Amino acid sequence: MKVHIITVGDEILIGQTIDTNSAWMGQQLNLIGAEVVEITTVADEYHSILSGIKKGLENADIVLTTGGLGPTKDDITKKTIADFFEEGMTFHEETFRRLSKLFAKFGINVLEAHKEQCFMPNNATIINNDMGTAPGMWFEHGKKVMVSMPGVPYEMKWLMENGVIPRLKEKFTSQPIVHRTIMTAGTGESRLAKEIEDLEENLPDYIKLAFLPSLGTVKLRLTARGDDEAKLNEELEVLKAQFIERIDKYVYGFDDEKLEEALGKILKEKGLTLGTAESCTGGYIAHRLTSISGSSAYFWGSVVSYDNSVKMNSLNVKTATLETHGAVSEQTVKEMVAGAISSLGVDVAIATSGIMGPTGGTDEKPVGTIWVAVGNKSEVKTHMLSLTKSRSKNIEYTGNFALNFLRKFILEQ
Amino acid sequence: MKVHIITVGDEILIGQTIDTNSAWMGQQLNLIGAEVVEITTVADEYHSILSGIKKGLENADIVLTTGGLGPTKDDITKKTIADFFEEGMTFHEETFRRLSKLFAKFGINVLEAHKEQCFMPNNATIINNDMGTAPGMWFEHGKKVMVSMPGVPYEMKWLMENGVIPRLKEKFTSQPIVHRTIMTAGTGESRLAKEIEDLEENLPDYIKLAFLPSLGTVKLRLTARGDDEAKLNEELEVLKAQFIERIDKYVYGFDDEKLEEALGKILKEKGLTLGTAESCTGGYIAHRLTSISGSSAYFWGSVVSYDNSVKMNSLNVKTATLETHGAVSEQTVKEMVAGAISSLGVDVAIATSGIMGPTGGTDEKPVGTIWVAVGNKSEVKTHMLSLTKSRSKNIEYTGNFALNFLRKFILEQ
Numbered sequence: 001m002k003v004h005i006i007t008v009g010d011e012i013l014i015g016q017t018i019d020t021n022s023a024w025m026g027q028q029l030n031l032i033g034a035e036v037v038e039i040t041t042v043a044d045e046y047h048s049i050l051s052g053i054k055k056g057l058e059n060a061d062i063v064l065t066t067g068g069l070g071p072t073k074d075d076i077t078k079k080t081i082a083d084f085f086e087e088g089m090t091f092h093e094e095t096f097r098r099l100s101k102l103f104a105k106f107g108i109n110v111l112e113a114h115k116e117q118c119f120m121p122n123n124a125t126i127i128n129n130d131m132g133t134a135p136g137m138w139f140e141h142g143k144k145v146m147v148s149m150p151g152v153p154y155e156m157k158w159l160m161e162n163g164v165i166p167r168l169k170e171k172f173t174s175q176p177i178v179h180r181t182i183m184t185a186g187t188g189e190s191r192l193a194k195e196i197e198d199l200e201e202n203l204p205d206y207i208k209l210a211f212l213p214s215l216g217t218v219k220l221r222l223t224a225r226g227d228d229e230a231k232l233n234e235e236l237e238v239l240k241a242q243f244i245e246r247i248d249k250y251v252y253g254f255d256d257e258k259l260e261e262a263l264g265k266i267l268k269e270k271g272l273t274l275g276t277a278e279s280c281t282g283g284y285i286a287h288r289l290t291s292i293s294g295s296s297a298y299f300w301g302s303v304v305s306y307d308n309s310v311k312m313n314s315l316n317v318k319t320a321t322l323e324t325h326g327a328v329s330e331q332t333v334k335e336m337v338a339g340a341i342s343s344l345g346v347d348v349a350i351a352t353s354g355i356m357g358p359t360g361g362t363d364e365k366p367v368g369t370i371w372v373a374v375g376n377k378s379e380v381k382t383h384m385l386s387l388t389k390s391r392s393k394n395i396e397y398t399g400n401f402a403l404n405f406l407r408k409f410i411l412e413q
Numbered sequence: 414m415k416v417h418i419i420t421v422g423d424e425i426l427i428g429q430t431i432d433t434n435s436a437w438m439g440q441q442l443n444l445i446g447a448e449v450v451e452i453t454t455v456a457d458e459y460h461s462i463l464s465g466i467k468k469g470l471e472n473a474d475i476v477l478t479t480g481g482l483g484p485t486k487d488d489i490t491k492k493t494i495a496d497f498f499e500e501g502m503t504f505h506e507e508t509f510r511r512l513s514k515l516f517a518k519f520g521i522n523v524l525e526a527h528k529e530q531c532f533m534p535n536n537a538t539i540i541n542n543d544m545g546t547a548p549g550m551w552f553e554h555g556k557k558v559m560v561s562m563p564g565v566p567y568e569m570k571w572l573m574e575n576g577v578i579p580r581l582k583e584k585f586t587s588q589p590i591v592h593r594t595i596m597t598a599g600t601g602e603s604r605l606a607k608e609i610e611d612l613e614e615n616l617p618d619y620i621k622l623a624f625l626p627s628l629g630t631v632k633l634r635l636t637a638r639g640d641d642e643a644k645l646n647e648e649l650e651v652l653k654a655q656f657i658e659r660i661d662k663y664v665y666g667f668d669d670e671k672l673e674e675a676l677g678k679i680l681k682e683k684g685l686t687l688g689t690a691e692s693c694t695g696g697y698i699a700h701r702l703t704s705i706s707g708s709s710a711y712f713w714g715s716v717v718s719y720d721n722s723v724k725m726n727s728l729n730v731k732t733a734t735l736e737t738h739g740a741v742s743e744q745t746v747k748e749m750v751a752g753a754i755s756s757l758g759v760d761v762a763i764a765t766s767g768i769m770g771p772t773g774g775t776d777e778k779p780v781g782t783i784w785v786a787v788g789n790k791s792e793v794k795t796h797m798l799s800l801t802k803s804r805s806k807n808i809e810y811t812g813n814f815a816l817n818f819l820r821k822f823i824l825e826q
Contacts, residue, residue, distance in 0.1 A: 013449040015439030016625050019432065022454070026428030036426040037461070039454035041435070048451070055468075179427075189483060190526045210457070212424050213483070214565070221429070256429070276696075276717075282703025283689075283696030286717045290695025293771060293804055301723035304689075304699045304715035306708075309758055314714070314727070345722055358706060386518060390544065391706055393567050 001172040003029055004056035005039045008049055008068035008077055009151060012041045021066050021156055028160060032169055033177045033225075034062070044068055049080040053146065061144055062168065067151030069117075069134035078137075081148060082121035085139065089119040092126060092135075099133050127163035131155040136163055145171065176229035180240045182220040183257050184250040185404040189213045192220065195246050199239070207235070215393060216400035217259065218250075252407060259403040260288045260295075266410055267298035267348075274406075275344035276302040277315050277336040279327065280354035280370055284395050285402055300346045305336065315339030328353050328365055330382045333373035337380050348376045348410065350402045357389045370398050374406040381409055414585040416442050417469035418452045421462055421481035421490055422564060425454045434479045434569055441573060445582055446590035446638065447475070457481055462493040466559065474557055475581065480564030482547035483530070491550075494561060495534035498552065502532040505539060505548075512546050540576035544568040549576055558584065589642035593653045595633040596670050597663040598817040602626045605633065608659050612652070620648070628806060629813035630672065631663075665820060672816040673701045673708075679823055680711035680761075687819075688757035689715040690728050690749035692740065693767035693783060698812050713759045718749065728752030741766050741778055743795045746786035750793050761789045761823065763815045767798070769807045783811050787819040794822055 005025055011017040022039045029036055037060055042048040049068065056063035068077030082089050096118040103110055117133060120126060127136035127147075132155040139146040147164050149156045184192060189211045193200070200209050206226050212219035222239055224232040244251055253262040267274055276285045286302035289295050303314045308327055311317040317335045325331045336351035354370025361367035368387035373380050385401060387394045418438055424430040435452045442449055450473055455461040462481065469476035481490030495502050509531040516523055530546060533539060540549035540560075545568040552559040560577050562569045597605060602624045606613070613622050619639050625632040635652055637645040657664055666675040680687055689698045699715035702708050716727045721740055724730040730748045738744045749764035767783025774780035781800035786793050798814060800807045 012436070013439055013452065014443050014623075015436040015441075015449075016623075018436045019452075023425070023428040023431045026426055028428075030427050036428075037456065039426065039432075039452075041452035043450065181429075188521075190524055191521075193526055194524055208423075210423055211483070212429065219429075221424075223423075223427075273720075278696075278699075281700075282708075282712075283691075283699030283715055283717065284703075286691075286696030286719075287694075287700045287808075290697075290717075290719060291805065291808070293769075295695075296719055299695075300720040301727070302696055302715070302717035302719075303727070304696065304703075304717065306699075306703060306715075307686075307713040310714035313758065314716070314756060343727060345726065356706075388544065390567060390571075392704065393544070395700075395704070 001034045001062055001168070002037045002060040003034050003062045003064060004060035005036055006049075006052045006056055006063060006065040007039070007041045007151070008044060008052075008065060009041070010044050012067075013043055021151065021153055024153070024157065025064060025066075025160065028165060030177060030179075032165060033175055034168065034172070035177070044076065046076055046080050049077055050084060053081065053084050057141060057144055057146065061172065063144070063146040064164070065146070065148045066156050069148065069150040077148060078119075078121065081124075081137070081139070081146075085121060085123055085141070087122040090122050092118050092120045094128075095120070095126060095135055098128065098135075102133065127159055129155055129159055130162070131158040138164075138167065175225055175227060176232060177223065177225045178229060178232045178236055179224075180222045180236045181255050182240065182243060182247075182251055183217065183253040183255075183262070184220065184247060185217045185252050185259060185400060186250050186408075187218070189218050192218055192247055192250065196243055199242055199246070203239075207239070215397045216404070219256070252404060258288075258292070259400055259407070260292055263403050263407045264289070264292055264295055264298060266407060270410065272298065272347040272410065273300050273345075274298055275300050275340045275346035275349045277340035277349060277351040278302060278304050279306060279311065279336070279352055280356050281352045281395055281398050281402070282306060284399050285350060285352070288399055288403065300344050303340060303343060311336065311339075314343060316342070326365070328355055328369060328371060330371055330373075330384070333371040333382060334375075334380050337373045337375045341375075341377060348374070348406065350374050350406050352398055352402060354385070354394070354398065356391045356394045358391060368394060370394065372398065372402050372405060374402065374409045376413075381405070414447045414475060414581070415450045415473040416447050416475045416477060417473035418449060419462075419465045419469055419476060419478040420452070420454045420564070421457060421465075421478060422454070423457050425480075426456055434564065434566055437566070437570065438477060438479075438573065441578060444590075444592060445578060446588065447581070447585075457489065459489055459493050462490055463497055466494065466497050470554060470557055470559065474585065476557070476559040477577070478559070478561045479569050482561065482563040490561060491532070491534065494537075494550070494552070494559075498534060498536050498554070500535040503535050504528075505531050505533045507541075508533070508539060508548050511541065511548075515546065540572055542568055542572055543575070544571040551577075551580065588638050588640060589645060590636065590638050591642060591645045591649055592637075593635045593649045594668050595653065595656060595660075595664055596630065596666040596668075596672075596675075597633065597660060598630045598665050598672060598813060599663050599821075600631070602631050605631055605660055605663065609656055612655055612659070616652075620652070628810045629817070632669070665817060671701075671705070672813055672820070673705055676816050676820045677702070677705055677708055677711060679820060683823065685711065685760040685823065686713050686758075687711055688713050688753045688759035688762045690753035690762060690764040691715060691717045692719060692724065692749070692765055693769050694765045694808055694811055694815070695719060697808050698763060698765070698815055701812055701816065713757050716753060716756060724749065724752075727756060729755070739778070741768055741782060741784060743784055743786075743797070746784040746795060747788075747793050750786045750788045754788075754790060761787070761819065763787050763819050765811055765815060767807070767811065769804045770802045771804060781807060783807065785811065785815045785818060787815065787822045789826075794818070
């Protein structure tokens, strides 16, 4: 079954709101074997919504709309839908009862604008919304289906899970779709593609491979469609194993796992504690690590030593080292690792020092020169990166590199 | 000028990636008086891309596409565009030189797949991409324009800022449009709206006010369109002054200034140095501060004390304080401020300690309970936040709150 998602809202078009609803819907629909063929964002405006619905119902078996339902006047989605189906609107008693009850609970008076919200196109099947005031509406149009939902994410999600997905499953029996996702770090899209070129060329028509690159990482996704789900899963498992064999040294995880999660798992398994000594990354690596719930089990802390005085006083970097080699040097990051291990009382540490830009470079050490070190009490490994002039990109890339560098260091021990 | 944005990518349709490019583009286009009339996401598939381009060029003056450019085989956007314009493809020497140079810098061999990336539709005007391998392509189609850009956000942003926006401004002369942006923190949209209610009601038709809220901050944007740019600027200056008078205590800056930039300016002016002692924010505040180029002038460093041992050893928080009041307490964050000032050798410091969730709460201290302290050697101020169950939102909100809290503390001294 093919699905066209339409999100209604000026706030998305002017960039005030990022449309996160569609991605969530796409994920849920995939799980029931539905294929999202297009996502369209249109303005809160009669003709835009109307042409969106028309195109959607030509394009797909199912049109799901979010947004444009609510008590304020710019919400004209419902009126447009009624016109599209050439239907009038009827006052829906049950919706009004539910709304009055909800408002009574919060001590709010029901206003005229709220009453207007209870008029529904005559051909709508109402899907009650336990999370808010605007219900979902289900329409049948020949063999096709259109569903209208409010745009508030938790209301839309509740309606999808409790009303829309079960009804879609019942009405449309569809072909299964299965995925495998392999997460890699340490090389680029082209090199990965080269390593698995023949495997990719030999993929049957019903299995597709996608490369999804970001800074220092590439996600590989295999997608298979067919009638026999068990067989598809079997085939993908075989393919996944073949892929991993080829690119083993770059694979750090599966299923959208983040580098900081993969590293965290290894630290937990090995019973190791981690600290960071960050100069040029300025706390970014610590932030990435502590974004993971439960990271306090292995992450002890960090010394962000932006100023050289902090490198000396809190990390015991020698004055002579800074004077002879400079803050951006292999010797300095080595001493920073040792300093972090001792001052934070941890087993392993990451250290970074570099020139993030866009200014501050010299001929000898241009912007983008970054030293990274990882190690434990007995061994420290270092690497110099030569990156770009974009500060934010340099910070993110260095973060990914350092997390992967430590991951590999621990696995090699 | 009307714009239709097309984002190409299966990863968006299946919900693996959230489309953040469109929102950013919408914001930038608004500033030059362009109106985004539709955003369409289509699959990495010939016919979907083709019909997207056709519809876009019917719909709008400008079609901007992102995604579907890159060295791997699933990237067919370029071929589709060439077919749409009924053009062949030519090897683009300069793009190949740029790519070879970039690769040489990183010691990477140029592969056949990279060479294929250098073939461009004959009618394309190439916009060099300093951030990556795939350049932007500009096409003229009668009076209309189509631009194709890679989907990697920082590459797209760089191309928009350095190539696309300036060219669009040149080609589509539109009525002058001028803006004033006031950045506020410390209160919500409703309260701000109430404070300036009458001013907003009296705005003439050609001046619009927008409230753009995010976590703990609200951006107010005045936009005026007309023929006399000088007069518009004059009017907006008067209005801006009137707005500021009303909401002075919430205003921290202008023109998309970030809180960490506003704070940095004040620190520089006053000749003060800053350090942070972060438990629950885990380095996020240090990361925000060091994202600003030049922050080494006032930011010395941070002690991320995720584990209590680090609070005690590196920040001199007393064992008795942790035992009696717990790590998430007013007493602890007070001692953390003092510890940061002394161990980092700074004038002022920020400290945070809380339960970020989604787990780890107790009846007495539920998830979202966060203590923040700011101060200098002689005075420390504290505040307790009661936030949500979303870890990422809690971290971001606490960061914004803490930066603004210190900003106000310094201004009150």
